[in-house]
Amino acid sequence: MDDKKPFADGAIIALTADTGIGRLTIARPEKRNALTDAMWRALPAAIAWLVKTRAMRVIVIEGAGGRDFSAGADIGEFETLRKDAGTARAYETANSAAFAAIRTCPVPVIAAIRGICFGGGFGLAAAADLRLADTSARFAIPAARLGLAYPPDAVQDLVRALGDQQARRALYTAGELSAAEALACGCLLSVSDADRLDAEVDALAARMAAAAPLSVRASKAAISAGPAPQSRDRADRLAAATFDSEDYAEGRRAFMEKRAPAFSGR
Known part of the structure; x- marks a missing residue:
């Protein structure tokens, strides 16, 4: 059953396994796994392929390159795709569809987080069922530093993940949270040393897939x-x-x- 399917010209990679554990990789490490509009639009189809076509029992979302989960949306596209309220609505429709695909996925979704987990990348992780990180993980919502606002559905995911007070701090200040701070507020299930994260994620996913x-x-x-x-x-x-x-x-x-x-x- 092991199979690999690229989406968005290979920037999103879906991988199946006989274990019933599917993997969804954000594969743009040269840009710290920042997501283009095409990648946002591909995420629901990739998740549907893993769950509906390949019947995976668990999905693990991770960033390629072993360094960062995702820096969020590719700001380089904002001058054209998110330049005003009209274009932003269209752009954020694709964002919201990606968040919803994770949030409403019928099987558990685990986010395996290393390094930067910012903006829309944090939104993807917040929509997941469980989040595990290594000690290098850093979290931030830079909306207040960029002068924009995030879709309300994504904000509600952040509130559920961080709790009311930490979500307000993150959104109002655009400040960073360390892995330890994210663990303390309940955003993370666990924090591991860098060389232990994959084993922790695999063990948890295997227990879920066996249930x-x-x-x-x-x-x-x-x-x-x-x-x-x-x-x-x-x-x-x-x-x-x-x-x-x-x-x-x-x-x-x-x-x-x-x-x-x-x-x-x-």
Whole structure:
């Protein structure tokens, strides 16, 4: 099942594995993995390919080059693609679609963060379910330094990730947070030494991929359910469906037989 598919002329790379762990790499290391408009637009399709076409059970998002997660949007495009309110709305529609693709992805998304995680890059990480970093990670939202504002949906992701007070500080001052500060406010699940991050991420992703997929999807839907009745109804339907699944029967058998279950996602 191992397969690789490039998007946005290879600046976004989706990779599958027999383990059920998909990887999405922001592959522009010469620009600190800054995202072009084409890359923003490609992200939803890349995620859909991993989940719907290749049935990955977990997705790991990372930056190429082993140095930075992402510097955010490529400011070099702003003079044409984000020069005023009209063009900014069109540009940010693609941004919001990328954030939403991560936020609403039916399977867990893990952000593996090294180095710079700024602006829209931080927005991608904030939309993920879990964030793990190494000690080099640095976080910032430079909107107040550039004189622009971020889409409200991205701001809400940042509030959920950082907490109200740290999100306000980050947005109002454009100041940086260290990995230790991000860990302290609950933005990060863990901080590792540089040579341990991949192992930490792989171990966590493997545990998720080995769990019952329908159960994990139902849990994610329940965690994400908002006040709208349709989102709660969807979470209820996914939870109820687990009890009629083959995986539930397999889980019961495995427990009685004192063995590890082999879940199929059916």
